[in-house]
Amino acid sequence: MSxxxxxxxxxxxxxxxxxxxxxxxxxxxxxxxxLAGQRVDVRLTAADGYTARRSYSxxxxxxxxxxxxxxxxxxxxxxxxxxxxTFAPGYPIGIRGPVGGWFVYSPERPEPVLLVAGGxxxxxxxxxxxxxxxxxxxxPFRLVYSVRTPADVIYASELRRxxxxxxxxxxxxxxxxxxxxxxxxxxxxxxxxxxxxxxxxAPTVYVCGPNGFVEHxxxxxxxxxxxxxxxxxxxxxxxxx
Amino acid sequence: xxxxxxxxxxxxxxxxPALPPGQYLEEGFPVMSAGPTPRVDIDRWRFTxxxxxxxxxxxxxxxxxxxxxxxxxxxLHCVTQWSKLGTSWRGVPVETLLEGIDTxxxxxxxxxxxxYTTNLPLADLVDGQAWIAYEFEGEPLPAQHGGPARLLVxxxxxxxxxKWVNSLRLMLTDEPGFWEQAGYHEYxxxxxxxxxxxx
Ligand SMILES: Cc1cc2nc3c(=O)[nH]c(=O)nc-3n(C[C@H](O)[C@H](O)[C@H](O)COP(=O)(O)OP(=O)(O)OC[C@H]3O[C@@H](n4cnc5c(N)ncnc54)[C@H](O)[C@@H]3O)c2cc1C
Numbered sequence: 001m002s003x004x005x006x007x008x009x010x011x012x013x014x015x016x017x018x019x020x021x022x023x024x025x026x027x028x029x030x031x032x033x034x035l036a037g038q039r040v041d042v043r044l045t046a047a048d049g050y051t052a053r054r055s056y057s058x059x060x061x062x063x064x065x066x067x068x069x070x071x072x073x074x075x076x077x078x079x080x081x082x083x084x085x086t087f088a089p090g091y092p093i094g095i096r097g098p099v100g101g102w103f104v105y106s107p108e109r110p111e112p113v114l115l116v117a118g119g120x121x122x123x124x125x126x127x128x129x130x131x132x133x134x135x136x137x138x139x140p141f142r143l144v145y146s147v148r149t150p151a152d153v154i155y156a157s158e159l160r161r162x163x164x165x166x167x168x169x170x171x172x173x174x175x176x177x178x179x180x181x182x183x184x185x186x187x188x189x190x191x192x193x194x195x196x197x198x199x200x201x202a203p204t205v206y207v208c209g210p211n212g213f214v215e216h217x218x219x220x221x222x223x224x225x226x227x228x229x230x231x232x233x234x235x236x237x238x239x240x241x
Numbered sequence: 242x243x244x245x246x247x248x249x250x251x252x253x254x255x256x257x258p259a260l261p262p263g264q265y266l267e268e269g270f271p272v273m274s275a276g277p278t279p280r281v282d283i284d285r286w287r288f289t290x291x292x293x294x295x296x297x298x299x300x301x302x303x304x305x306x307x308x309x310x311x312x313x314x315x316x317l318h319c320v321t322q323w324s325k326l327g328t329s330w331r332g333v334p335v336e337t338l339l340e341g342i343d344t345x346x347x348x349x350x351x352x353x354x355x356x357y358t359t360n361l362p363l364a365d366l367v368d369g370q371a372w373i374a375y376e377f378e379g380e381p382l383p384a385q386h387g388g389p390a391r392l393l394v395x396x397x398x399x400x401x402x403x404k405w406v407n408s409l410r411l412m413l414t415d416e417p418g419f420w421e422q423a424g425y426h427e428y429x430x431x432x433x434x435x436x437x438x439x440x
Contacts, residue, residue: 052249087246
C-alpha cells in the first residue's frame with residue numbers, strides 16, 4: 001500500500017490539552033511508521049458523500065499503529081470543531097501518510113536543536129522532543145514556545161517535567177502569567193537570542209506555526225546569522241501550503 | 242474507501258454551477274501560453290520522472306499510451322478569469338507513473354517542451370486529482386492546447402496544468418516555477434482566489 005493510499009483510522013481515546021485543543025489517539029491498521037515532524041492528511045466524509053481534507057502534524061513518537069494528533073479548534077472552522085467536539089471513540093476517519101521528508105528530526109543527528117513553536121505549531125516539535133526521549137540521546141534541545149495566554153499552553157504538564165539537556169522557554173503574546181518578567185508581546189530578536197542557541201553552535205532549527213509567525217521568526221534568525229539552510233519550517237497557514 | 246465520519250456534515254453545499262470568485266463563464270477555449278507553441282514529434286516524445294535522489298524513469302509515447310487511461314469530466318479555471326465547465330479529457334493518472342517510485346518528496350516541478358515549468362505539492366498530483374492528458378473532447382489534444390500531452394490538474398488554476406509536459410522532478414522542498422517566479426501564487430487554488438503570491 002503506498003503512503004498516498006487512504007487508510008481507515010479509528011479514534012481509540014482523546015484527551016483535552018487546553019479548553020480548545022484536544023489530542024486524538026488513533027489506531028491505524030497497517031500504519032507504516034513515521035519520523036518526528038511528519039504529518040498526515042485526514043479526510044472526513046459526510047453522509048451525502050461530501051468530503052473535507054486537512055493536514056495535521058503527528059504529535060507522538062513512532063509507536064506501532066498508534067498515531068496521535070493534537071487539534072486546535074479554529075472558531076468557525078469546518079473540520080477542527082468537529083474533531084475537537086463530536087468525533088468520539090470508535091468513530092472512523094480517513095487518514096494517509098506519513099507525509100513530509102524535510103521537516104523531520106532523526107535522533108542520530110549530533111548537532112544541537114532549536115525548536116520554535118507558535119500556537120499549535122508545538123505539535124510536530126513535541127513529537128521531536130518525544131522522539132529524542134524515546135531514543136535516549138543527549139543532544140541538547142532548546143524549545144521556545146510562543147502562545148497567546150498561559151491557558152493556551154498545549155502539553156503544559158509534560159513540558160514542565162525536567163529533562164536533562166532540554167530547556168523550555170514559554171513566551172506570551174497577549175497575556176503573561178504574574179511570574180513572567182516581561183510584558184506580553186510579539187517575540188523579539190533579543191528574546192530569541194537569549195533563549196535560543198548562538199549561530200556559531202550551528203544548531204538545526206525547526207520553526208512551526210502560522211505563516212506570519214514563521215516569517216517573523218525566520219527573518220530574525222537569518223539576520224542573527226543562522227545559516228538559512230539549517231532552518232526548517234512548517235507553516236500551518238490558513239491559506240494553502 | 243468510503244467510510245462515513247459519523248456526525249460530520251461539513252459546510253453547506255453550494256447549489257447551481259457556482260464559479261470560483263472572480264471567474265466568468267467561457268464557452269470557447271481560449272489559448273494562453275507564455276511563448277510560441279512547441280511542435281512535438283510523437284516519435285521523439287519522452288516523459289521523464291526524476292526523484293529527489295536523481296533516480297529517473299522514462300516513458301515513450303507508445304509506453305504512455307499502453308498504460309491504463311481514465312476519462313475525466315471536469316471544470317477548468319484560468320487565472321485570467323475565465324472558467325469552462327464540463328470539459329472532457331482522457332489520460333493516465335499521475336499516480337500510475339509514481340507506482341513503485343521510492344520518494345520522500347513533498348513537491349514536484351513539472352517541465353515542458355519549450356522550457357515552461359510549474360511547481361505543485363506532490364499530494365495534489367495523486368489520489369484522482371491529476372493526469373497526463375492526451376485527448377480533449379474525444380480527439381487528440383491539439384498542440385495549441387498542450388498536445389501531444391499536457392498535465393491536467395483541474396482543481397488548481399490552469400497554469401499548473403503544464404502544456405506540452407515532458408517531465409516531473411520530485412523535490413524535498415518547494416521551488417517556484419515559471420509563473421510562480423513571476424509573482425503568481427505558489428499554490429493557485431481558484432476557490433480561494435490564489436492568483437498572485439500573497440493572495
Ligand atoms: C502542514 C500542516 C500541518 C498542520 N498541523 C496542524 C496541527 O498539528 N494541529 C492543528 O490544530 N492544526 C494543524 N494544521 C492546520 C489544519 O490543517 C487546519 O487548517 C485547521 O485545523 C483549520 O481547519 P478548519 O477546517 O477547522 O478551518 P477552515 O474551515 O479551513 O477555516 C475556517 C476559518 O479559519 C481560518 N483558519 C484556517 N486555519 C487556521 C489556522 N491554522 N489558524 C487560524 N485560522 C485559521 C480560515 O482562514 C477560515 O477563515 C496544519 C496545517 C498544515 C498545512
